[in-house]
Structure formats: C-alpha cells, structure tokens
Amino acid sequence: MTFASDSRLPWWRNAVCYQIYVRSFADGDGDGIGDIAGITSRLDYLEGLNVDALWLTPFYRSPQADHGYDVADYRDVDPLFGTLADFDEMLAGAHDRGLKVIVDLVPNHTSAEHAWFQEALAAGRGSRARDRYKFSDGRGPDGSEPPNNWQSIFGGSAWTRVDDGQWYLHLFDSSQPDLNWDDPEVGDEFESILRFWLDRGVDGFRVDVAHGLFKASGLPDVAGFGPGGETLDATMSQWDRPYWDQPGVHDVYRRWRKVLDSYPGDRMMIGEAWVGSPESMARYVRPDEMHQVFNFHWLSTPFSAPALRQVIDETYAAVGPVGASPTWVLSNHDVVRTVTHYGGGDLGLSRAKASMLTMLALPGSAYVYQGEELGLPQVDVAPEDRQDPTWLRGGGVGRDGCRVPLPWSGSEPPFGFSPGGPGEVRTWLPQPEWFREYTVEHQSRDPYSTLGFLRYAVARRRGLVGGLSGSIEMLERRDDVVAFRRAGVDGAPGLICVVNCGTTDHVVDDLGAPVVLSAALAEGTGQLLPNSAAWFLA
Numbered sequence: 347m348t349f350a351s352d353s354r355l356p357w358w359r360n361a362v363c364y365q366i367y368v369r370s371f372a373d374g375d376g377d378g379i380g381d382i383a384g385i386t387s388r389l390d391y392l393e394g395l396n397v398d399a400l401w402l403t404p405f406y407r408s409p410q411a412d413h414g415y416d417v418a419d420y421r422d423v424d425p426l427f428g429t430l431a432d433f434d435e436m437l438a439g440a441h442d443r444g445l446k447v448i449v450d451l452v453p454n455h456t457s458a459e460h461a462w463f464q465e466a467l468a469a470g471r472g473s474r475a476r477d478r479y480k481f482s483d484g485r486g487p488d489g490s491e492p493p494n495n496w497q498s499i500f501g502g503s504a505w506t507r508v509d510d511g512q513w514y515l516h517l518f519d520s521s522q523p524d525l526n527w528d529d530p531e532v533g534d535e536f537e538s539i540l541r542f543w544l545d546r547g548v549d550g551f552r553v554d555v556a557h558g559l560f561k562a563s564g565l566p567d568v569a570g571f572g573p574g575g576e577t578l579d580a581t582m583s584q585w586d587r588p589y590w591d592q593p594g595v596h597d598v599y600r601r602w603r604k605v606l607d608s609y610p611g612d613r614m615m616i617g618e619a620w621v622g623s624p625e626s627m628a629r630y631v632r633p634d635e636m637h638q639v640f641n642f643h644w645l646s647t648p649f650s651a652p653a654l655r656q657v658i659d660e661t662y663a664a665v666g667p668v669g670a671s672p673t674w675v676l677s678n679h680d681v682v683r684t685v686t687h688y689g690g691g692d693l694g695l696s697r698a699k700a701s702m703l704t705m706l707a708l709p710g711s712a713y714v715y716q717g718e719e720l721g722l723p724q725v726d727v728a729p730e731d732r733q734d735p736t737w738l739r740g741g742g743v744g745r746d747g748c749r750v751p752l753p754w755s756g757s758e759p760p761f762g763f764s765p766g767g768p769g770e771v772r773t774w775l776p777q778p779e780w781f782r783e784y785t786v787e788h789q790s791r792d793p794y795s796t797l798g799f800l801r802y803a804v805a806r807r808r809g810l811v812g813g814l815s816g817s818i819e820m821l822e823r824r825d826d827v828v829a830f831r832r833a834g835v836d837g838a839p840g841l842i843c844v845v846n847c848g849t850t851d852h853v854v855d856d857l858g859a860p861v862v863l864s865a866a867l868a869e870g871t872g873q874l875l876p877n878s879a880a881w882f883l884a
C-alpha cells in the first residue's frame with residue numbers, strides 16, 4: 347500500500363507551527379525576560395511536541411515599547427534577547443531537529459528610535475529623510491490640529507506633533523511611526539532585510555500588519571468618524587478604512603515572493619492580514635504573492651456548531667478560488683487565551699481541546715500559540731503590573747494576560763522560566779501561584795494531561811496527514827454537531843472528525859470506524875460527550 351508522501355508538498359502547506367512569544371517562552375540569562383538562549387535550551391521540548399515549525403515574535407533591537415513590534419534595527423538581535431550568534435546557534439539547533447524557523451517582519455512601522463526616524467526628526471520639514479515616513483502639516487489656521495481624524499489602533503489620535511509643528515502618523519503607538527511605502531527606498535530596504543535573514547537560513551516570515559503599509563492618497567478622513575476620531579456611524583466596517591488593504595500592498599508581496607523563490611528550499615511568508623471579506627483575503631494568497639495568511643475567523647467565534655461551520659465555509663471561500671492552503675488559528679499573543687474565551691474552567695478547557703483536535707484534523711496548517719499545549723487560561727494581570735501599550739494608551743483591556751511567562755517546573759514562581767530559584771528572579775509579568783498546576787513538569791507525568799493530549803494528537807496527525815486528501819466533505823449530523831471527512835489517498839484510510847458543540851451526548855458508534863483519538867468519548871458507550879471532539883479512521 348503506498349501513501350502519498352508529505353515530501354510531495356512544500357512543508358508549510360500541512361505544518362503545525364508553534365508560536366514563540368520570545369519574551370515569555372524561556373529565560374536563559376536570568377533577567378526574568380525570555381531570550382534566544384532560552385529557546386535553544388528548550389529545543390528538545392519543542393521537538394517533543396512533534397510540531398513542524400516555530401514562529402518567533404520580534405527579537406530585533408528595539409526599545410520594547412510594543413515588546414519588539416517597534417524595531418530600531420532590523421538586522422540585529424536586541425541585547426535583551428542575546429546576539430546574532432545566539433540566533434545562529436538556535437537556528438542550527440532547530441534545523442538539526444527538523445524544525446523550520448519563521449521570523450517576524452514588521453514593515454508597516456519602525457521604532458521612533460530607528461536611525462531613519464531620528465534622521466527625519468533632525469532633518470526637518472521638506473527633507474528627504476521625512477519622505478520615508480508619513481509626515482504632514484496639521485489642520486486649522488495654525489496647523490495645530492491633526493492632519494485627519496485617524497485613530498491609533500492602541501487608542502487616541504494616530505498623529506503626534508513634532509517640535510517644528512509637523513505631524514507624523516502612527517497607526518499604533520506614538521513610538522511606532524508608519525513608514526511611507528510610496529518611497530522607493532523603503533521597498534529597497536525591506537528587500538535587503540529579507541535577504542539578510544534568508545541568507546542566515548530562516549525558512550520564512552510572518553508579516554506583521556500585512557494589510558497596512560500603504561495609505562490612501564490625500565490621507566482622507568475616515569468616513570463615520572467625527573473630526574476628533576469619535577465614532578459617528580457604528581455600522582461602518584472597521585476594515586473599510588483608508589489605511590487598510592490598499593492596492594499597493596500586492597506589488598510589495600509580489601516582489602518579496604520573487605526574492606523568496608530565488609532561495610533554495612521552500613521559503614515562505616504568512617501575512618497577518620485583517621481584511622473585511624474572503625475576496626480581499628484571497629488577493630493576498632494569489633500564486634505570486636504570499637503563501638498563506640492567518641485565518642482569524644475562529645478567534646472571535648463562540649463554541650457553537652453554526653459558528654464552526656461558518657468558519658470552515660468562509661475559509662474555503664477565501665482560499666479555494668486561488669488554490670492556497672488554509673490556515674487555522676485558535677489564539678495568539680494579541681487575544682484572550684482560548685480556554686478563557688470558551689468560558690474558562692473545565693468547560694473552557696474541554697472546548698479548547700475539542701477545537702484543537704478539530705483544527706488539527708482540517709487540511710492546511712495549524713498555528714499553535716505557546717501555552718495552548720498546557721491549556722493555560724488568561725491571567726488577570728494587576729493594573730500596576732500591566733505593560734501593554736494598548737492598556738497604557740487606554741485602547742482596550744490589554745494583552746498582558748496571554749503573555750505571562752510560561753510555567754516549566756516547580757511549585758513557585760519563576761516556575762523554571764528563569765534559571766534562578768523561587769524569589770530570586772522577578773519575571774517581567776508576574777506569574778500567578780495557580781500556574782503550579784500547569785507546569786510542563788507537572789503535565790509531563792500524566793499522559794492524559796493537556797500537554798500529553800496535544801503531543802499525541804500532533805504526532806497522530808503527522809502520521810496520517812500524508813495520506814489524507816486536502817479537501818473535506820461535511821457529514822450530516824445533529825444540528826449542534828459538526829462532522830467532516832477527509833478521504834484517504836493512494837489507499838490510505840480517511841479521517842472523520844466529529845465535534846459535539848451541543849449539551850447532550852452524541853452517538854457516534856454508527857460511524858463504525860475505529861477511534862483514533864478523542865476528547866472525550868465516554869468509555870465504551872459510543873457517545874461523544876458535549877464540548878468534545880473525536881477522530882475516527884474511515
């Protein structure tokens with residue numbers, strides 16, 4: 347019996363990719379902040395998760411106003427996280443274990459400490475250096491009002507005034523000035539940055555704010571906002587704005603695709619593109635643009651059968667027409683952790699595990715955020731400990747609660763995150779005492795823990811995926827149950843995934859197929875419990 351082999355497809359089409367939020371994964375030098383050496387020291391753990399790839403959030407030189415998404419030097423590692431030599435060692439170690447490594451690229455904005463922005467401030471209005479950013483004169487008789495009514499995603503105006511009276515645009519924090527992508531020098535610089543990391547051997551890029559970059563010419567006001575940015579028309583889509591999804595972005599990704607394709611191996615890029623419709627999303631993954639875009643539909647949906655069906659349908663509507671591979675995301679460093687999103691406690695955990703199993707059964711790539719394998723809930727970080735600029739600027743509840751340093755071992759902070767013992771190191775966000783129930787050490791002793799479950803599920807997926815069709819057939823079940831089948835190819839068995847989103851048990855023994863894995867099937871009864879999912883060979 348011959349099975350279609352994984353090696354026929356580029357690795358990223360079927361990958362399980364583990365997101366490392368570098369500050370919070372593992373601390374090698376004992377300063378309470380995660381770093382590259384910490385990652386290297388945990389490569390065996392990552393290999394043991396059976397994932398295919400790692401995505402590292404930004405570790406470049408940065409004042410850390412947005413924890414690395416404010417880059418001051420795109421070609422160096424911030425001393426907080428180590429050195430380029432540390433990066434090379436980590437990359438080599440990952441590659442030795444068969445793990446691909448994707449790095450984060452931040453092209454929409456730099457840090458205000460970037461040499462270009464410092465030069466622009468010093469050079470003054472009308473200078474060549476200012477052309478690289480979005481500087482503009484203000485409105486009103488003395489130019490003392492912002493050039494338009496745009497609001498920062500992190501709260502407050504998207505404009506800040508400099509000493510000579512001009513304003514600069516920052517869609518995020520004021521320490522993150524937006525670049526001017528109409529300036530050819532910006533495009534050339536980013537091509538050179540791509541090459542720098544590709545030459546070092548990275549396997550791909552996660553492109554931050556890929557739907558940003560270009561702004562509509564003339565910088566028109568957002569319709570539906572008042573002059574001070576107040577919302578006048580709440581029905582307006584938040585994606586239909588003059589700073590998102592402008593046509594110019596596609597030429598940039600075409601250019602980058604050519605660069606990636608000129609390197610050996612399957613180098614890839616995945617975009618963080620928040621856009622309003624499946625059609626817009628599809629444009630980013632045309633065959634000569636990005637390889638993938640994150641599919642964020644799942645993040646905001648409740649645990650319900652109609653919502654899950656809609657996520658699946660819309661995903662296929664987006665990627666199907668252009669032949670791109672789907673991606674699935676349950677959480678990341680910007681959103682509330684899945685367990686909490688689904689109601690917290692045992693209920694939230696059951697639903698998170700069921701969703702994980704569903705995501706791993708679907709064709710395409712699954713992106714797993716660090717801590718999901720431990721079933722970590724959101725941490726309620728005390729206001730005085732908060733560090734996220736969205737919180738500090740008053741733009742939202744803040745993202746610190748999903749970014750607390752991981753618990754590795756022991757029964758007291760720093761839970762093995764940092765080399766020091768209890769009380770010796772203060773982690774950059776405090777870890778709660780209840781983390782002791784969630785440590786890797788604690789869960790590794792129990793094959794039925796969330797960690798044991800995920801390791802096993804990913805390993806089974808790896809064994810099955812090469813023999814499965816890339817399409818799914820939805821199966822008729824109860825309304826509150828979602829079920830789909832992927833046919834086997836070249837004589838391999840197919841896979842059925844059933845998810846019970848209802849409140850009563852669901853009989854599954856009619857499927858007549860051996861169970862591969864479940865979370866949780868009532869032992870011997872042929873009933874799938876509410877808030878759980880199972881796989882069957884079929």
Ligand code: BGC
Pocket residue numbers: 412415416452518554555618679680
């Ligand atoms: C990243 C955020 C970051 C923002 C600005 C995002 O979409 O995921 O963490 O704050 O871009 O760079």
